[in-house]
Amino acid sequence: MAARRKSSSVGGSSSSISRRPCEEIWEYNVSALWLSSHRCGFFSGLAKEFLKTHDLAFANRPVIAAGKYMAYDHRDVVFARYGEYWRQMRKLCTIELFTAKKTESFKSVREEEVLKMVRSIWKESGEGIQCVDVRRSVSSIAQNIVCRMFAGRTFSDDELNGGCTGFKDMVSEIAAVTGAFVIGDYFPFLEWFDLEGIRRRMRVVHKIYDEFAEKLIDEHINRRRAKAEEECNRVKDMVDILLDMAESERQSMEMKITRVHMKAIILDILSAGIETSSTTIEWAMSELLRNPHVMVKAQQEIDLVVGKHRFIKESDVIRCEYLQCIVKETFRLHPPVPLLRHESMEECNVDGYYIPLKTMLLVNVWAIGRHESVWEDPLQFKPERFLRNTMDVKGQDFELIPFGTGRRMCPGLLMGLTVVELTLAQLIHCFDWSVDGEVNMDEFSGLTVPKKYPIYSRPSWRLTTKHNFNV
Numbered sequence: 442m443a444a445r446r447k448s449s450s451v452g453g454s455s456s457s458i459s460r461r462p463c464e465e466i467w468e469y470n471v472s473a474l475w476l477s478s479h480r481c482g483f484f485s486g487l488a489k490e491f492l493k494t495h496d497l498a499f500a501n502r503p504v505i506a507a508g509k510y511m512a513y514d515h516r517d518v519v520f521a522r523y524g525e526y527w528r529q530m531r532k533l534c535t536i537e538l539f540t541a542k543k544t545e546s547f548k549s550v551r552e553e554e555v556l557k558m559v560r561s562i563w564k565e566s567g568e569g570i571q572c573v574d575v576r577r578s579v580s581s582i583a584q585n586i587v588c589r590m591f592a593g594r595t596f597s598d599d600e601l602n603g604g605c606t607g608f609k610d611m612v613s614e615i616a617a618v619t620g621a622f623v624i625g626d627y628f629p630f631l632e633w634f635d636l637e638g639i640r641r642r643m644r645v646v647h648k649i650y651d652e653f654a655e656k657l658i659d660e661h662i663n664r665r666r667a668k669a670e671e672e673c674n675r676v677k678d679m680v681d682i683l684l685d686m687a688e689s690e691r692q693s694m695e696m697k698i699t700r701v702h703m704k705a706i707i708l709d710i711l712s713a714g715i716e717t718s719s720t721t722i723e724w725a726m727s728e729l730l731r732n733p734h735v736m737v738k739a740q741q742e743i744d745l746v747v748g749k750h751r752f753i754k755e756s757d758v759i760r761c762e763y764l765q766c767i768v769k770e771t772f773r774l775h776p777p778v779p780l781l782r783h784e785s786m787e788e789c790n791v792d793g794y795y796i797p798l799k800t801m802l803l804v805n806v807w808a809i810g811r812h813e814s815v816w817e818d819p820l821q822f823k824p825e826r827f828l829r830n831t832m833d834v835k836g837q838d839f840e841l842i843p844f845g846t847g848r849r850m851c852p853g854l855l856m857g858l859t860v861v862e863l864t865l866a867q868l869i870h871c872f873d874w875s876v877d878g879e880v881n882m883d884e885f886s887g888l889t890v891p892k893k894y895p896i897y898s899r900p901s902w903r904l905t906t907k908h909n910f911n912v
């Protein structure tokens with residue numbers, strides 16, 4: 442089909458906008474239009490046009506089932522519609538919950554949990570005799586770290602009422618239903634159709650989550666009342682911070698924090714903060730197992746920086762440039778959020794394409810990371826491409842935007858990146874890893890792309906220090 446691309450101005454007021462739609466990029470003309478980013482080769486340059494030049498015009502999120510049924514009718518941050526409400530909730534994240542200082546205050550929690558993971562892997566492998574399920578280990582660590590940051594503790598599987606078997610199942614179900622493809626999100630006239638039963642699953646898990654969150658908030662309130670003095674010396678978790686804000690009239694917030702706000706934010710932390718990190722670590726381990734020379738090079742670098750006589754700490758990671766390149770290369774090939782979902786708030790003209798109001802924009806981060814017009818040898822895992830190169834994942838380089846960019850960019854970037862880098866570093870510093878046969882790299886198809894099959898790998902201890910986990 443011939444392209445109908447207007448060569449003149451990008452953006453501008455609606456009166457100057459060309460009304461010619463471009464069939465080259467529109468697939469379906471339903472009430473929410475679908476920009477087929479992958480088919481038209483929607484490269485980094487065009488991503489920049491949409492998400493930088495027209496950042497404000499595309500700062501909205503579409504109304505979708507996950508926002509309605511899971512996120513208290515879009516009252517969280519991830520699914521919130523753009524406007525004053527989102528601004529206030531976002532401010533809460535960026536100036537209170539996910540700041541660099543707050544992230545730093547949880548450093549000992551992360552280091553402690555990473556060592557616990559090493560100990561449990563070693564134990565589970567019978568001290569290097571049998572393979573372990575790497576997915577299980579990395580998802581537990583991501584979950585434990587995130588729980589300790591927001592709730593001050595981890596959760597066992599028998600703490601929930603009804604429905605799911607336990608906390609882990611609830612978290613997996615939340616991730617599964619919020620990332621699921623729901624036909625009514627793209628074709629609203631089919632909204633009543635719940636063929637896959639996703640909306641029903643959303644209602645069930647939402648009820649379980651709501652009871653969990655209510656109990657968690659009550660637990661915090663009761664503890665604060667009971668031990669006022671001890672409380673002063675404790676590192677505050679995120680529920681504490683939210684309660685502090687709810688109890689005081691903070692100048693920085695123009696909105697009164699209610700229980701619904703708290704529950705919606707905790708839901709975001711659980712759904713956006715756990716699976717993203719654990720999926721990335723699992724993909725990174727898979728790539729390292731398929732490319733043993735890369736694993737050896739990374740181990741040599743860590744040995745040079747840290748030695749083999751002690752465990753790596755968070756403060757060492759900054760000096761491990763090659764390790765950071767491995768993480769970037771993993772994000773390039775396996776972004777845990779492959780599609781950024783935005784919506785236009787006004788009609789506009791982008792790079793010659795007419796975009797109507799309320800157009801759903803799906804930016805295919807996965808395709809940008811694999812396109813030959815952007816990357817040399819795009820399908821090869823080559824961390825070296827990032828050596829002595831300033832490209833990073835912080836939203837300035839549109840070739841690599843695993844955390845998104847612009848107004849809706851991920852506010853948990855620092856926390857997510859820190860967990861991924863430290864966990865991966867510890868896994869390859871403590872152990873050599875081997876697999877029987879090929880590493881299966883199939884992706885699970887859906888709106889998120891976790892690995893289809895877990896990896897089973899055998900660890901062998903490589904540090905000179907004995908397994909002294911109290912270090």
Ligand code: HEM
Pocket residue numbers: 518519520531534539709710713714715717718721777778781782842843844845846848849850851852853854856857858861
């Ligand atoms: C490897 C880790 C992570 C990755 C790759 C990641 C990626 C993303 C992406 C791609 C977005 C959407 C950006 C857009 O639409 O333009 C996002 C949004 C968000 N993320 Fe993350 N994330 C990670 C970790 C975290 C963590 C640890 C938290 C919090 C504890 C978090 C909280 C959020 C929130 C609240 C939003 C919504 C922002 C908004 O709409 O204004 N994320 N993340």
